[in-house]
Amino acid sequence: MKTGAFTAMAAATMLAAAPALADLVIPTLNYRTGPYAPSGIPYADGFSDYLRLLNARDGGVGGVPIVERECETAYNTEKGVECYEALKGEGALVFIPQSTGITYQLIPKATVDQIPVHSIGYGRTSAANGKVFEWVFNYPGTYWDAASIIVKYAMDQSGGSLEGKKITLVYHNSAYGKEPIRTLEDLAKKHGYTLNLIAVDHPGQEQKSQWLQIRRERPDFVFMWGWGVMNQVAVQEAANIKFPMENFIGVWWSGSEADVKPAGDGANGYKAVTWHSPGSDFPLYADLKTHVYDKGNAAGDGTKVGEVLYNRGVFSAIVTTEAIRKAQEIHGVAQITPAMMRDGMENLDITAERWAELGLPGFTAPIKISCADHGAPGLAAIQQWDAAAQKWTIVSDFYTPDEEVVQPLIEADSMAYASENNITPRSCE
Amino acid sequence: MDPVVLNTLEVILNGLMAGVMYSLVALGFVLIFKASGIFNYAQGVMALFAALTLVGLQTGQVPFAHLINAIFGTQLHHFGWELPSILAILGSMAVMILFAFLVERYILKHLVNQEPIILFMATIGLAFFMEGFGDLMWGADIKKLDVGLPQGGSFWLEEQTAGWASEGSDYYGMYIDVLDVWATMIAVALVVALTLFSQYTKTGRALRAVADDHQAALSVGISLRAIWVIVWAIAGFVALVAGIMWGAKLGVQFSLSLIALKALPVLMLGGFTSIPGAIVGGLIIGVGEKLFEFAIGPMIGGATENWFAYMLALLFLVFRPQGLFGDKIIERV
Numbered sequence A: 001m002k003t004g005a006f007t008a009m010a011a012a013t014m015l016a017a018a019p020a021l022a023d024l025v026i027p028t029l030n031y032r033t034g035p036y037a038p039s040g041i042p043y044a045d046g047f048s049d050y051l052r053l054l055n056a057r058d059g060g061v062g063g064v065p066i067v068e069r070e071c072e073t074a075y076n077t078e079k080g081v082e083c084y085e086a087l088k089g090e091g092a093l094v095f096i097p098q099s100t101g102i103t104y105q106l107i108p109k110a111t112v113d114q115i116p117v118h119s120i121g122y123g124r125t126s127a128a129n130g131k132v133f134e135w136v137f138n139y140p141g142t143y144w145d146a147a148s149i150i151v152k153y154a155m156d157q158s159g160g161s162l163e164g165k166k167i168t169l170v171y172h173n174s175a176y177g178k179e180p181i182r183t184l185e186d187l188a189k190k191h192g193y194t195l196n197l198i199a200v201d202h203p204g205q206e207q208k209s210q211w212l213q214i215r216r217e218r219p220d221f222v223f224m225w226g227w228g229v230m231n232q233v234a235v236q237e238a239a240n241i242k243f244p245m246e247n248f249i250g251v252w253w254s255g256s257e258a259d260v261k262p263a264g265d266g267a268n269g270y271k272a273v274t275w276h277s278p279g280s281d282f283p284l285y286a287d288l289k290t291h292v293y294d295k296g297n298a299a300g301d302g303t304k305v306g307e308v309l310y311n312r313g314v315f316s317a318i319v320t321t322e323a324i325r326k327a328q329e330i331h332g333v334a335q336i337t338p339a340m341m342r343d344g345m346e347n348l349d350i351t352a353e354r355w356a357e358l359g360l361p362g363f364t365a366p367i368k369i370s371c372a373d374h375g376a377p378g379l380a381a382i383q384q385w386d387a388a389a390q391k392w393t394i395v396s397d398f399y400t401p402d403e404e405v406v407q408p409l410i411e412a413d414s415m416a417y418a419s420e421n422n423i424t425p426r427s428c429e
Numbered sequence B: 001m002d003p004v005v006l007n008t009l010e011v012i013l014n015g016l017m018a019g020v021m022y023s024l025v026a027l028g029f030v031l032i033f034k035a036s037g038i039f040n041y042a043q044g045v046m047a048l049f050a051a052l053t054l055v056g057l058q059t060g061q062v063p064f065a066h067l068i069n070a071i072f073g074t075q076l077h078h079f080g081w082e083l084p085s086i087l088a089i090l091g092s093m094a095v096m097i098l099f100a101f102l103v104e105r106y107i108l109k110h111l112v113n114q115e116p117i118i119l120f121m122a123t124i125g126l127a128f129f130m131e132g133f134g135d136l137m138w139g140a141d142i143k144k145l146d147v148g149l150p151q152g153g154s155f156w157l158e159e160q161t162a163g164w165a166s167e168g169s170d171y172y173g174m175y176i177d178v179l180d181v182w183a184t185m186i187a188v189a190l191v192v193a194l195t196l197f198s199q200y201t202k203t204g205r206a207l208r209a210v211a212d213d214h215q216a217a218l219s220v221g222i223s224l225r226a227i228w229v230i231v232w233a234i235a236g237f238v239a240l241v242a243g244i245m246w247g248a249k250l251g252v253q254f255s256l257s258l259i260a261l262k263a264l265p266v267l268m269l270g271g272f273t274s275i276p277g278a279i280v281g282g283l284i285i286g287v288g289e290k291l292f293e294f295a296i297g298p299m300i301g302g303a304t305e306n307w308f309a310y311m312l313a314l315l316f317l318v319f320r321p322q323g324l325f326g327d328k329i330i331e332r333v
Helices: A002-017 A037-058 A077-090 A100-113 A143-157 A181-191 A208-217 A229-240 A257-267 A283-293 A308-331 A338-346 A352-357 A403-420 B003-036 B043-058 B065-072 B085-106 B116-138 B155-164 B178-200 B202-212 B214-219 B224-250 B254-270 B275-295 B305-319
Strands: A024-030 A066-072 A166-172 A194-200 A221-225 A248-250 A271-274 A381-386 A391-394
Touching: A024 A037, A024 A077, A037 A066, A037 A283, A037 A308, A066 A077, A077 A100, A143 A181, A143 A221, A143 A248, A143 A271, A143 A403, A166 A181, A166 A208, A181 A194, A181 A403, A194 A208, A208 A229, A208 B003, A208 B275, A221 A229, A229 A248, A229 A257, A229 B224, A257 A308, A271 A391, A308 A338, B003 B043, B003 B178, B003 B202, B003 B224, B003 B254, B003 B275, B043 B085, B043 B116, B043 B224, B043 B254, B085 B224, B116 B254, B178 B202, B178 B224, B178 B275, B202 B214, B202 B224, B214 B224, B224 B254, B254 B275, B254 B305, B275 B305
Parallel strands: A024 A066, A166 A194, A166 A221, A221 A248, A248 A271
Antiparallel strands: A271 A381, A381 A391
16 A cells, blocks of 8 residues: 555656656756856756746747746766756757766767757767767857857958968867867968967866966967866966957857956956847847746746856757747647757858847847758957956957868768768768 | 066976975875875865865755755756955865765775785775765856966066166066965965974874874874874875965866876875975975976977976986885895
8 A cells, every 4th residue: 555655756856856848948057156157057048938938928939838948067077978868758859968078978879869969069069060960960050160259350460361370279289179179270271371279288277387378479469279277277377467358369268257257457458259239229128127036936046147158048948949949830730849949050041130129139140050051150250358447349240151171171071970980971962 | 587487487487486386285194194194186186176175155045955956856056145355265274174084984994904005096096986976066157266376477577687688788677476485384384283293292292103004103192083083184284274365366177186296296296105205395396397388398399298207207206216205215135
């Protein structure tokens, strides 16, 4: 009798915990703990708040509520894989790994399980080739897009030519940090600049040698592919040696409030590439306030709203839910499967007008994904930190990537992957 | 003078300064190991916790605000006042003394006479607990630490030395971070104070007695428990100093706890039981890794400092297993 009651209780608990069949399940592999939590928390809050808004205001997407299944990874690859294994059976529509390391681990697994993986501005760059990576997406841009855009911007700042200039790349000594090297080397041949590479070992708390070297070599520009504490220390060291901060440009993972605030006034003028606007001066935030913050239903304490990474979380939630909407439209059903989700992602088309309808006019560039191109549009702008006002401001137009250099690299790398893994690229005609 | 010579001098000078920063962390390990034979895995986290507390007190942050808000639906963040740095430092020290008392009361007391590995495991548990506790108490945000210490390159030195190089060469003067100079002075003062304390005070002599022989110290009436509280409190103070110095460089954040990784080769080289060893070890590691990165690093892809520090320490271990200044362990059958 006791066993029966226990079994009934356990079953009831499981039913209560598991999402209903008619829910749209979105797993979130967050990192609210560990050394990278200062970056993980605002992103996770932004992502959750937007999903909560849709549930509260619209009843979900297409009338179906969204269920967020949060799993804490602490930015640890092994934990990320555990999260994937635990959640894939719960009807997960798409996995957003929030880490390049986890993405690399999930690519073969998710391909077999036929669940889309969306590494939003990180992960394996050549996954942009949808002919090879059917289940992997990395829109709205890749690291190679970012590298070529930073070079284009530097060129504009140098009067249209980088001939004879010295550029130093300070990079996290990991697969992520090394991603832009090939692109920057190819661009160096094309534009005639000298590229100097300086690696920083994880975690990057001590960078005296690296910045002494930069001080001796006096490059015209320093680019940074950093993460976590490496960013804060680099910005501080650059300020210490009085490197002109307007010529110090980071990738989009080296350009949040957390990266610049510890250096105080010294960080003034530092720049980073970004694909979306900072700040909360958009109509969407009024809706978030009414339906989420004021109802006491926000994921965080409200202090991160409008920060770069909070907005990136909101962006990620929007492109995810818009893909769900597209999948529902294509297949004519409200309850979709991971395969349908993939179709939605592959046919995603968020125009400037749609961004405005969503309450984010001018927030980012239009996005149009296709069977062949999973990394579009690759557009990005440059933002600059104002230490006095304590805010980032977009200081350039949106640039297109240098397709002439980037596309052959994507083609070569993805075809090498296809050959290693016996994948026959599909036709996207 | 040849710019290469000047650059080498600059690297050596900066290596010495970096070494002092490593020594500051290593000192805490040495103090506890010397008095109780415990390798305190939590020393890095103690530096993080002390720095978090300091910034929290300075900025008038409400401790456990996130938890309180989640339970009571309040919107608490700050008290609305700010403490002067000196008061905040004293307040943080008081918290570290309380921490030492609690560690002795709830952990060490129950592990008397246990194997060193058990005590080591206990400090691993303590480290993870402190990480979570610090996070819950003060939040995971990166915080700027400002206790009034100057930071940035010394432009006076740069100007004075800019003309030292031979004419026509690209030399921009010698670079030293003023914060590192302060760290050096503070570390020297700390070592002098610790030495005077251990040599000329009754408590200091008791500490040395416990360090030499627990049983003998107990037999002459020294309270082991009181000594442990004192030692952990002093280590807490050293952690606070290390937390201030490193926190000023990288902001107060979770990664501060990882500075312990920089102290390990220093301990291996200098010995686990010697305060001068921690200092000399730090200087050797600092200069060694910076010179290697300067001379060899560019030829082999750079980022050599982390592994080279351990290589250097291992090299010393081959010839002196107890470290440069460590006590030679002799066990008779």
